[in-house]
Amino acid sequence: MEVKKKVRVSLDNPSIGRINERCINCGVCYEICEHQVGIDHSRESNEPSCINCGACVQACPRGALVTKYNYKGILNLLKDTDKRIAISVAPAVRVSLGEELGFPLGTNIENLLPSILRHLGFEYTFDVTFGADVTVMEEATELLMRLENRTNLPIFTSCCPSWVKYAGMYHPELLPNLSTAKSPIGMMSTLIKTYFREMNMIEDEIISVVVAPCTSKKYEILDGDTDYVITTRELAYMIKECNIDIPSLKPSEFDYLMGHGSKSAVMFGRSGGVMEAVLSTAYYLKTKKTPKQGTFRIPPASGLEKRTFKFGNRLINVAVIAGMTNLEEILKSKEDYDVIEVMNCKGGCIGGGGQPLGPKSSEIERLDTRIRALDNSDNDIIYAYQNRQIEELYEYYLTMEKRESLHTVHKNLSHLVKPKKEDINE
Numbered sequence: 001m002e003v004k005k006k007v008r009v010s011l012d013n014p015s016i017g018r019i020n021e022r023c024i025n026c027g028v029c030y031e032i033c034e035h036q037v038g039i040d041h042s043r044e045s046n047e048p049s050c051i052n053c054g055a056c057v058q059a060c061p062r063g064a065l066v067t068k069y070n071y072k073g074i075l076n077l078l079k080d081t082d083k084r085i086a087i088s089v090a091p092a093v094r095v096s097l098g099e100e101l102g103f104p105l106g107t108n109i110e111n112l113l114p115s116i117l118r119h120l121g122f123e124y125t126f127d128v129t130f131g132a133d134v135t136v137m138e139e140a141t142e143l144l145m146r147l148e149n150r151t152n153l154p155i156f157t158s159c160c161p162s163w164v165k166y167a168g169m170y171h172p173e174l175l176p177n178l179s180t181a182k183s184p185i186g187m188m189s190t191l192i193k194t195y196f197r198e199m200n201m202i203e204d205e206i207i208s209v210v211v212a213p214c215t216s217k218k219y220e221i222l223d224g225d226t227d228y229v230i231t232t233r234e235l236a237y238m239i240k241e242c243n244i245d246i247p248s249l250k251p252s253e254f255d256y257l258m259g260h261g262s263k264s265a266v267m268f269g270r271s272g273g274v275m276e277a278v279l280s281t282a283y284y285l286k287t288k289k290t291p292k293q294g295t296f297r298i299p300p301a302s303g304l305e306k307r308t309f310k311f312g313n314r315l316i317n318v319a320v321i322a323g324m325t326n327l328e329e330i331l332k333s334k335e336d337y338d339v340i341e342v343m344n345c346k347g348g349c350i351g352g353g354g355q356p357l358g359p360k361s362s363e364i365e366r367l368d369t370r371i372r373a374l375d376n377s378d379n380d381i382i383y384a385y386q387n388r389q390i391e392e393l394y395e396y397y398l399t400m401e402k403r404e405s406l407h408t409v410h411k412n413l414s415h416l417v418k419p420k421k422e423d424i425n426e
């Protein structure tokens, strides 16, 4: 059989690994990585070029590429009753976990999740949508300041670690343009270890676990306050290994203080969601008027969507991008935009590398159904600034100094790739 190129995987990659005995050298992973994900392997250095997205794992026909699992370690931690362990659930998980547990495609099991997680032994259960609302408050404030001062525009969203790593490797000149607001999971873990602990007078350390649709989040947490990330699939394995009897569980709610987010935060799970949430809240902060629902809605991008919106007394140009190949296209005219949302995965996090797998032939239907389930989720609170739990956080806890801990610095990673040929010749 012809031996084709395959992606190189370093042993210390926190997201993926390869079982060499299973590999048939078919080259599918290399094709996906180079042409769908957009990694320029011609610039690969000694270090394999990888943005940890997990697309190759989903595509590998032999199961040779695998996600690095952390859930067994967490099951062991849960046996230690001295440890205080919190788990926070990312938006996209609620409409996809059910696929692994026998529910029909697109079932939203948000109201069962807290009971499931408590049965697994987690002491505190939180909703990452709370953290997403904090990201929105900070990023909307940042956007208004940049528009006012005309600096570092366009602003790029920064909740997708694959995109942030890509920017650091291939476009370090863009780093000042990325929002410095931490991602929703980054917000959750920082606030669990400070705000939640202080408000509840908890002296012990709290271990912060996040369940996400994303393999790249395992890379993101190499820095920051989150201790472990497990994927949607890993949570399903935990539930099955612990024989949790789902039909016997009653619906319940996540824990108070950080247990509820707005509808716009739930929409972080799909592409276009961060853009809509940030623009809506920025509009309110600027005008003190609540925008009509759907004013800043953009359909989930399978590639690239561009819009112009009226924003107070000016127009604002925005783009929503899924995938790095589409990003390269928009960068040719980036000066034309004020805000750019970038997500690595098709449809956004709903199509993340840690989500339940299924046949390629039904991929579009699977993504569309999950997106519809997010769109149809019930929530009385529409925007971040209307969330009482967010109001309490800002009113009673966050000083200007504490707000600084909600921001991060994005790293220049250009040493991980070889310079472009043009740059060498100059």
Ligand code: SF4
Residues within 6 Å of the ligand: 005, 006, 007, 018, 022, 023, 024, 025, 026, 027, 028, 029, 030, 059, 060, 061, 062, 063, 064, 065
């Ligand atoms: S897709 Fe899987 S089987 Fe094919 S070359 Fe890559 S690792 Fe090997």
Ligand code: SF4
Residues within 6 Å of the ligand: 007, 016, 032, 033, 037, 039, 049, 050, 051, 052, 053, 054, 055, 056, 057
């Ligand atoms: S995880 Fe993504 S970036 Fe890394 S090798 Fe696989 S497809 Fe390429």
Ligand code: SF4
Residues within 6 Å of the ligand: 053, 159, 160, 161, 162, 163, 213, 214, 215, 216, 217, 343, 344, 345, 348, 349, 350, 351, 352, 353
């Ligand atoms: S789009 Fe979402 S799931 Fe995909 S890599 Fe980015 S953060 Fe992870």
